[in-house]
Amino acid sequence: MDYLSLLMPVVYALLMISVFMTLCAYTVLAERKVCSYIQGRVGPNRARIPIIGHIPIIGNILTRLGLFHPAADGLKFLFKEEITPGHVRLSYYYLAPIVALVPALTTMAVLPFGRYFDANGVVQPLILANVDIGILFILAVSSLGVYGIVLAGWASNSKYPFLGAVRSTAQMISYELAMGLSILPVFLWSAAPGSDYGLSLFGVVQSQQNLWLILWQPGSALIFLVALFAETNRLPFDMAESETDLVGGFHTEYGAFKFGMFFIAEYAHIIMGSAIFVILFLGGWHFLPGIADPWPSGILGIMMSTVWFLFKVFAMIFFFIWMRWSMPRFRYDQVMHLGWKILLPLAIANFIFYIFVISIFDKLTL
Amino acid sequence: MAKTKVLERKPLTFAEKTFIPQIASGLATTFSNIFKKSVTLQYPEERPVIPENYRGIPTLVKDPKGRVKCVSCQLCEFVCPPKAIRIKPSEIDSDENPDRAHIEKEPSAFDINMLRCIYCGLCQEVCPEEAIFLQDEFSLSGYSREEMVYGKDKLLELGGTLPDSHYKWDKKKEAEDQPFAHH
Ligand code: SF4
Ligand code: SF4
Numbered sequence: 001m002d003y004l005s006l007l008m009p010v011v012y013a014l015l016m017i018s019v020f021m022t023l024c025a026y027t028v029l030a031e032r033k034v035c036s037y038i039q040g041r042v043g044p045n046r047a048r049i050p051i052i053g054h055i056p057i058i059g060n061i062l063t064r065l066g067l068f069h070p071a072a073d074g075l076k077f078l079f080k081e082e083i084t085p086g087h088v089r090l091s092y093y094y095l096a097p098i099v100a101l102v103p104a105l106t107t108m109a110v111l112p113f114g115r116y117f118d119a120n121g122v123v124q125p126l127i128l129a130n131v132d133i134g135i136l137f138i139l140a141v142s143s144l145g146v147y148g149i150v151l152a153g154w155a156s157n158s159k160y161p162f163l164g165a166v167r168s169t170a171q172m173i174s175y176e177l178a179m180g181l182s183i184l185p186v187f188l189w190s191a192a193p194g195s196d197y198g199l200s201l202f203g204v205v206q207s208q209q210n211l212w213l214i215l216w217q218p219g220s221a222l223i224f225l226v227a228l229f230a231e232t233n234r235l236p237f238d239m240a241e242s243e244t245d246l247v248g249g250f251h252t253e254y255g256a257f258k259f260g261m262f263f264i265a266e267y268a269h270i271i272m273g274s275a276i277f278v279i280l281f282l283g284g285w286h287f288l289p290g291i292a293d294p295w296p297s298g299i300l301g302i303m304m305s306t307v308w309f310l311f312k313v314f315a316m317i318f319f320f321i322w323m324r325w326s327m328p329r330f331r332y333d334q335v336m337h338l339g340w341k342i343l344l345p346l347a348i349a350n351f352i353f354y355i356f357v358i359s360i361f362d363k364l365t366l
Numbered sequence: 367m368a369k370t371k372v373l374e375r376k377p378l379t380f381a382e383k384t385f386i387p388q389i390a391s392g393l394a395t396t397f398s399n400i401f402k403k404s405v406t407l408q409y410p411e412e413r414p415v416i417p418e419n420y421r422g423i424p425t426l427v428k429d430p431k432g433r434v435k436c437v438s439c440q441l442c443e444f445v446c447p448p449k450a451i452r453i454k455p456s457e458i459d460s461d462e463n464p465d466r467a468h469i470e471k472e473p474s475a476f477d478i479n480m481l482r483c484i485y486c487g488l489c490q491e492v493c494p495e496e497a498i499f500l501q502d503e504f505s506l507s508g509y510s511r512e513e514m515v516y517g518k519d520k521l522l523e524l525g526g527t528l529p530d531s532h533y534k535w536d537k538k539k540e541a542e543d544q545p546f547a548h549h
Contacts, residue, residue: 037400042408326396327389 013109013128020108024267025070031267031321033066038325047072077260085156085253092155097254097261100148103141104268110134111275112202114285114306117297125202126306134201135187138276139180143231145269146172149250152262156253164249167239167332171230174339175237179227181347182220185354186213186280201276205284209292214281219350221281223343228277230339232269235324237335274316278309282316285309416502421485423503424478425525426518427496429533433466434522435497438473442489442498450482451489468542469535476518480506495534499525 029044036043044066053059053068062068084093112125112134124130131137146169153165187199190207197203204213214221230237241249251262278284285305286292295301330338381387407414416422429435438455456474460467489498503524508514516524 034400037404038396040399040402040405042404042406322393322396326392 009128016108016128017105020105020268020271021264023271024264025074027267027271027317028073028263029066029070030317031324032069034318034321035325038322044069074260077257080256082256082258087157088253089155089157092151093253094258096148096152096155097258097265098148099151100145100265101261101268103145103148104265104272107138107142107272110137110201111272112205112279112284113275113309114302115293116302123206125205126302127202130200130202132198132200135183135199135204138272139176142269142272143172143176145265148262148265149233152254153250156250158253160246161250161252164239164241164246164252168233168250171237171239171335171339174336175227175230175343178223178339178343178347179231181344181351182223182227183280184351185217185220185358188354188358189213189217201279205279205286208283209286210290212281212283212286212289215289217281217354219346220354223347223350224280225277226338226343228273229320229323230335232273232320233266234270234320236327236330238329239332239335270317270320271313274313274320277316278312282312416504420502420504421487421500423480423485423506423524424483424489424498424500424521425503426476426521427499427525427528428522429530430527432527433535434472435495436473436476437469437495437497438471438476439494441492441494445488445492447486447488448482448484450479450484452477452479465539466535468539473518476521477515478521479515481511481514496530499528501525
């Protein structure tokens with residue numbers, strides 16, 4: 001019994017990591033497919049796994065959808081020759097991809113992705129670690145990811161990675177502020193006096209049973225979204241990579257599996273970012289604004305809430321991808337201008353505005 | 367002096383300065399693109415439509431009666447700008463081919479070095495016998511330089527048979543067989 005209670009969290013964690021990594025791989029595929037559809041191409045459609053790929057009709061459809069490509073890509077990264085350029089700082093060079101990937105996987109631990117009813121009929125989140133400082137943990141750990149980029153840029157000991165790394169550090173610092181400020185009103189609302197949720201993400205979701213936060217805090221949502229794009233280094237903010245002027249940016253000197261890790265980390269950040277946006281502003285696993293939880297209470301309800309949550313996350317991921325293939329890249333000074341001179345003051349104004357709104361609301365209802 | 371007209375550029379409106387309407391319209395454009403038909407040609411399975419007068423690789427053709435049309439006059443060899451063609455003329459054995467004996471010559475070797483050929487089409491233009499044509503084949507590959515020198519058999523195989531409206535050699539033969547032939 002005791003062993004079991006020790007073992008189960010490990011099993012859950014491993015399970016979640018494997019699901020999450022699969023999601024990462026398929027997000028890469030989604031990116032390639034969506035981008036090719038937007039550009040009038042067909043995208044990856046060649047890889048075929050022997051037995052499954054040769055089932056008469058299904059095999060062809062799966063192949064045309066490119067569903068075997070993630071496996072092929074992964075294997076390709078594994079079997080490529082590992083090249084270490086002679087001019088790098090070795091230990092940091094090897095450390096960087098790990099540092100980039102680990103934070104994205106760590107934040108996963110405090111991410112609620114569904115709900116169930118415990119023995120007393122109380123709603124509980126499906127989560128690895130139900131800590132009540134959820135968002136603080138996520139903000140703190142996920143911004144460690146930039147260390148991976150900085151380390152990579154510095155350890156590569158060459159100019160383009162270095163420029164990419166410096167840019168992305170500056171960008172992270174600038175947008176972290178606006179990001180933090182933009183979600184304060186959210187927690188001002190969810191952690192109302194008398195509620196026992198604190199900064200936990202579960203509390204935020206529970207506070208959106210009737211009205212999703214994006215509907216009455218669109219300002220916060222917009223600022224958070226822009227900052228999220230910047231934090232995940234996605235276009236229009238992909239200063240760290242900007243292929244056109246920095247070759248490949250911070251991972252120019254990386255190849256094979258180490259590059260693969262950076263690549264996965266980038267998509268892990270996107271998935272985490274989407275999930276957090278869904279939790280904070282799109283009502284988590286709640287069905288629609290007004291219809292919070294129409295699902296049965298049993299195992300079916302647990303699955304449906306999770307599936308609905310995943311559906312929203314996929315929609316957000318699609319939005320990320322869609323945005324990338326619609327927008328040009330900002331110039332570097334424009335990124336800084338937007339971050340410091342526009343988003344930060346806006347976030348502060350937004351915060352003050354909602355302080356008044358929420359305190360007046362509380363006065364009226366009490 | 368041409369007159370320059372300076373166009374007034376309107377200052378950006380507030381909405382434009384926020385980028386948001388622009389981003390939204392951009393997103394709408396890309397989204398509508400998702401549902402359009404793709405323009406990709408699945409190359410090895412689907413072949414592009416080759417227009418008439420396309421200049422692919424030069425090939426030797428036969429006439430509809432299966433006879434090699436080239437008479438090894440070597441005009442193409444002479445005109446070829448990068449000197450890609452090498453021809454070895456030889457006589458037609460009159461015992462073996464009595465009906466072609468009057469043609470006198472045919473190539474015993476006809477090599478085109480496809481690595482040198484520039485697809486200019488001059489050989490086709492200069493050939494008095496309409497024996498060499500640049501047809502629709504455009505993708506060739508090989509493992510060595512030697513492999514890329516296409517010999518007579520290969521060129522004839524690639525060229526196939528093209529319709530012929532003259533049958534020049536038949537007419538010549540007829541004329542020759544007439545009494546008082548003057549040619
Ligand atoms: S196409 Fe031009 S280059 Fe090629 S064989 Fe004919 S004459 Fe020579
Ligand atoms: S292909 Fe034409 S031009 Fe060339 S040698 Fe033969 S007959 Fe003469």
